[in-house]
Structure formats: structure tokens, C-alpha cells
Amino acid sequence: MKTGRYTLLLVILLLGFAILACGCLNAEDNVPPSGDPDKTLALADTAYEQGRYRTASALYDQAYGEYTSAGNTSAALEARNGKFRAKRMILEFPYNLSGVMTAINETFPDVAPVRKAGWIVPGESQQIVSDSEVLYYEGTVKNIYFHNPDLIRARMAALGHTAIYDQAAAVALGPVPPGDGPYVNPVTFEGTGTLTVPGDTLPPNGTLRIWLPLPIETDSQREVAVLSVEPARYIVSGPDTTGDIGLVYLEIPLEEVSAGDLTVSTRFRFTEYEQRFTIDRAKAGVYNTSDPLYIAYTSPGDNIVITPEMAAKAREMVGSETNPYTQARRIYWYIIGNNAYSLAPHLMLDTAGIPESSYMLETGFGDCGTQSMYYAALCRSLGIPARAIGGYQLLPGVEGTHFWAEFYLPEYGWVPVDVTIAEAADWSFNATPGERESFRDYYIGNLDPYRFVIQKDVDIPLDPDPGDAVLFSTVHQKPAVLCDTCTEDMELVAVEHWKMEFQRV
Incomplete structure (x- = not known):
């Protein structure tokens, strides 16, 4: 499993902890001449471990040039890859405090300053520290919309339509198509x-x-x-x-x-x-815990993790319920009610080895991929086989990359769950409460046909x-x-x- 520097990095992300490195380089402009590529590479590794990613990137680049000049291609490749990792750590965080506030003020000129200030505090925004400077995630402004129903509904009203919801509602709220299903x-x-x-x-x-x-x-x-x-x-x-x-x-x-x-x-x-599943909870079936499928999809993975904290959260969601179908539904409705959709820094998480499901558990931030991995991790924690499946959603006019989840019931097979599309009901400015509820209910046990499946789970090598x-x-x-x-x-x-x-x- 990816563990590594998870605890340290989570502290950096959530608390904005400034890394102090007395006597060390603090900015890429201060990279000294070396001439000794091994020394330069060691300095780069140290800067990376200390969270000084801009400095590390410059040092790795310098080491790459020195090794290349010396004809040491294998060491040059190591230095180049180090530069790639250092850049990936902060590539999704282009804003400093001034920059993020400028973007927020330009987008929301009529919102009270005290409300806007609350959007960027640790825990309410996604941050990282590099070279003692707090940097803010590129999706900060979009996430403000997603986290504030009044703002996103006003935005959709101004546009005259609600993307994703309007396209999906034709299926989710439409007549049941002919056929026995699922x-x-x-x-x-x-x-x-x-x-x-x-x-x-x-x-x-x-x-x-x-x-x-x-x-x-x-x-x-x-x-x-x-x-x-x-x-x-x-x-x-x-x-x-x-x-x-x-x-x-x-x-x-x-x-x-x-x-x-x-x-x-x-x-x-x-x-x-x-997919349209009609499920009788009394006929959900009994798992064969020695079945390879059961073992594979109830085991931890790199991003779908099973930890004491994850298991405790799953138990909080399902209470005393033991039926796997009802448990899966309770997890679904809990996430919809408590974890608003958010764009997330996947490149940084992958580079740092931070499991996506743990990131959402700890921070509450996550998009379709993170939400699906979180859902699967919660199910697996309860002994329900689950996975995050994905590729693209092909709803006309809003096609794009997408992930959703599935859980397994012995008498029914793989049952689809799409927390993210379901949350699009909350963005609609003209949907009735009943329509929102019916739309959300559709995406647990049903799935529109506008999908392109590339992989059956995350972390497939x-x-x-x-x-x-x-x-x-x-x-x-x-x-x-x-x-x-x-x-x-x-x-x-x-x-x-x-x-x-x-x-x-």
C-alpha cells in the first residue's frame, strides 16, 4: 500500500505547516553552482523530503545537466525523474494567498468579505506548502461553487440550464424502458x-x-x-x-x-x-468468503484502503444494520448528504502516495474518482465486495472522464452506484425537491447507458x-x-x- 509520507503530507495540506529548514535553500533562485552532480542530487533529495518542491525541482534540473555533461545517463535519468516528481507535487497549486483571493474576488464580487475569508482557511480549501509558502489548489474557485448550493444554483440559473443534471434526468426521471432487466x-x-x-x-x-x-x-x-x-x-x-x-x-x-x-x-x-436493478434486500444472498472474487474486492488496495478509521466511519454510517444491500444504500446516502463534490489534486496525491479514499475521509474533498474509491473502501471495510470502475461518461454535450462505483451481491451481481452524478441534482436551479430525491435514488442500483468503461477498478497495473x-x-x-x-x-x-x-x- 502507498503509505510513505502520508501523515506528514496530510499535516502540511490541512494545517498549512511551514517547513523550516535553517541554513538550507528556501527558493530555486538560490541554487548554488556545484559541479559535483552527486552533491547536487543529494541536496535535491533533501529539499524534496523537506517539502521545498520548487527548490528541489531546480536542483534536480541542475543535477540532470551535470550528469548529462559527464555522460552518466542512468544518473541523469534519476535526476530527471526527481524533477518530474517535484513539479508534480505543486503543479496543481498555482495560487499564493494573493492570487487565490484575486480569483475569488473576481468571481464573487458581491459576496461579503467575511464569507469569502472562510473559504480559504485550512480545512475549507486544499493547500500545500512549498518553500515556506502556502499554495492553493487550482480548483479552489470551482469548489466554492460546488460547496455552496446558493451560488451554483444562481450560476446555473444565469446559464439557463444545469449541466449533467439536465442530460441525465431524461433517463433517471424518464419512463422505465421495456425489458426484464437489469x-x-x-x-x-x-x-x-x-x-x-x-x-x-x-x-x-x-x-x-x-x-x-x-x-x-x-x-x-x-x-x-x-x-x-x-x-x-x-x-x-x-x-x-x-x-x-x-x-x-x-x-x-x-x-x-x-x-x-x-x-x-x-x-x-x-x-x-x-442498468436497472430491482433488488429484494431479503434475497441479497450470502457471501462465499473463500471465493477469489470476494477476497479480491474486500482486500485493501493502493487507493481503496481499509484502516481502523475507515471501518469506524463505515460503522457510523450503517449503524446496527447487517444486510449488505441496506448497508450499501446507507453509505451512498451518507456520502451524498455529507460530502459535496469537489475537484481534487490527483497528481499530487498519486505522486505523494496518499490514498485517495483516505484523503476524502480526512479532508472531505473528492471528485468522482475519489468519491468512488471512498465508497468502495467503506463497503470493503464492512465485508461488501466493491470497486471503483471508470472511463468516461457520455451524456450528450457534457462528455468527459468519469468514475463510479459498484458493489457485489451474490444473487444479483455487480450493482452500480454513482454518487457524483447523483449530487448533480443539488446543482439544479429549477428541479423540485421530489425530482431531486428521485434523481438521487436512481443512481443507487441503476445507471444510465451513456458510459464508456476502460477499467474495472482503480490501481490496475x-x-x-x-x-x-x-x-x-x-x-x-x-x-x-x-x-x-x-x-x-x-x-x-x-x-x-x-x-x-x-x-x-
Whole structure:
């Protein structure tokens, strides 16, 4: 499990603890000349451990140059990867106090200053400290909307519609489609994923390793077909659409790449079914605790953790209830009522080794992925098999990456739960209380057909194993890209230059 510096980093995040390093470097501008790359690397490692990420980044970069000049490629790679980690720790935190208050004042000019001041205190905002300066999360302003129903409803009223809720309500509040269930109302999509790597980020030699996401076969996602992968001559393994994660792996020799941008693409087709479960709690079934499925999905993972604190929280939510179906419902309704949707700094959490479910338990902050992992962790703590499943939601006009959860009942199979979409009812400016309640109730045991499933759970390892490379390991909704000879962080380049497009067929 990812533990590492979790306790220290959580203190830094929540309390704004200023790291004091007497006699040490406090800003990247003060990086001294060295000439001894081993000494520079040691200083960089020390700065990183002390939470001086800007200083660490500059020192790692200096060490990289010194090792490169000395012809020590393996040490240069270590220094480069250190720079990537240091930058990832604070990349999502661009604001200092002045900057975040400017953004808040510009967005909410009519809100009283005392109310605005309460939005940025530790515990009410997401913060990190680097080089003795408190930095604020890039999603702070958006999270203020999500945490204040009066503000988000006013915003949606001004726009004249409520994104996500309006699209999903047509299914959640609409007539029950014909069919016996639980899989009804099939919708077929064709999708195209395109990665365009800028030519100026690619060196003249080395190998670009790329894992591209694909759809997988599940109970609700069927008839998966990979129509093309280009350039096909560089495929090393896959396409694989029948396992726990959909991937195709390519290795591209950069010596063979022509001048200009490099384009890699996939095209595929799949049919997604709406899920409508009608569950009798008395017939939920009895778990076979020796079943490999039960063991796998009630065990802790890197981000779905089982701790005494998590188990205590789960017990608080369910009380004396012992029926697994009713327990799963109580957890769902508790999260909806007590944990408002929030954008979260996934890159920092992954880099620091902070489990997402623990982060939400401790801070209350979490988006669809964090909420789904938290839900699964709470269920697993009670002995209910659960997982965080994801890829994209394809609600017309608001398509985007998404995660949701599932829990397992022996007599029914995997039952869907989408806490995040359910909370969209709270954003609507014109939904009635009854409509909000019905909408939220739909997303426990039911799921709209506008989904694209890439992976059956979080923390599924890549195949082939990337080794100890600097990789975003939690989810793989976008390409994983590695290159030992590149000076740019190619994972971040890929995120910026990846595009998914879908059309209903």
C-alpha cells in the first residue's frame, strides 16, 4: 500500500505547516553552482523530503545537466525523474494567498468579505506548502461553487440550464424502458482516441512507450470491437479488451519519426446498456468468503484502503444494520448528504502516495474518482465486495472522464452506484425537491447507458510493467506515455494533447 509520507503530507495540506529548514535553500533562485552532480542530487533529495518542491525541482534540473555533461545517463535519468516528481507535487497549486483571493474576488464580487475569508482557511480549501509558502489548489474557485448550493444554483440559473443534471434526468426521471432487466436500453457508440505529440517535445533518438486506453467487455458493455490502431506497425501487445483494463501497447523508435508532430490513434465500437436493478434486500444472498472474487474486492488496495478509521466511519454510517444491500444504500446516502463534490489534486496525491479514499475521509474533498474509491473502501471495510470502475461518461454535450462505483451481491451481481452524478441534482436551479430525491435514488442500483468503461477498478497495473518510471498509476483514462530520452514529462504532454470523440451509431 502507498503509505510513505502520508501523515506528514496530510499535516502540511490541512494545517498549512511551514517547513523550516535553517541554513538550507528556501527558493530555486538560490541554487548554488556545484559541479559535483552527486552533491547536487543529494541536496535535491533533501529539499524534496523537506517539502521545498520548487527548490528541489531546480536542483534536480541542475543535477540532470551535470550528469548529462559527464555522460552518466542512468544518473541523469534519476535526476530527471526527481524533477518530474517535484513539479508534480505543486503543479496543481498555482495560487499564493494573493492570487487565490484575486480569483475569488473576481468571481464573487458581491459576496461579503467575511464569507469569502472562510473559504480559504485550512480545512475549507486544499493547500500545500512549498518553500515556506502556502499554495492553493487550482480548483479552489470551482469548489466554492460546488460547496455552496446558493451560488451554483444562481450560476446555473444565469446559464439557463444545469449541466449533467439536465442530460441525465431524461433517463433517471424518464419512463422505465421495456425489458426484464437489469440490462436494457442498449446504445451503440463509436469512439476515436487521438494523441498528437508535438514534434518539439521529441528527441532524435530513444523509444516512446505508449499505453492507449480501450473499451472492455463487461456485463453492461458488450460487442466491443477495435476497428483500428495507428501506426499499427508499432503495436507490441494487444489490443486487449477482455481483461480488467482495456489497453494496446506501442513502442515507437524515435529515429523513425519524421519531422513534425507524431499522431497515434485508436478507433473502436461498443454497445452500452442502461442498468436497472430491482433488488429484494431479503434475497441479497450470502457471501462465499473463500471465493477469489470476494477476497479480491474486500482486500485493501493502493487507493481503496481499509484502516481502523475507515471501518469506524463505515460503522457510523450503517449503524446496527447487517444486510449488505441496506448497508450499501446507507453509505451512498451518507456520502451524498455529507460530502459535496469537489475537484481534487490527483497528481499530487498519486505522486505523494496518499490514498485517495483516505484523503476524502480526512479532508472531505473528492471528485468522482475519489468519491468512488471512498465508497468502495467503506463497503470493503464492512465485508461488501466493491470497486471503483471508470472511463468516461457520455451524456450528450457534457462528455468527459468519469468514475463510479459498484458493489457485489451474490444473487444479483455487480450493482452500480454513482454518487457524483447523483449530487448533480443539488446543482439544479429549477428541479423540485421530489425530482431531486428521485434523481438521487436512481443512481443507487441503476445507471444510465451513456458510459464508456476502460477499467474495472482503480490501481490496475499496466502490461507490460513500466518498472519504476514516473507514472500516474491510479487510473488510465488517458494514454500512459514514457520516454527515457525525453526532457519533457511526456505523461503531462499526453494529457494536454489527447482527445476522445464519440458518436452514437
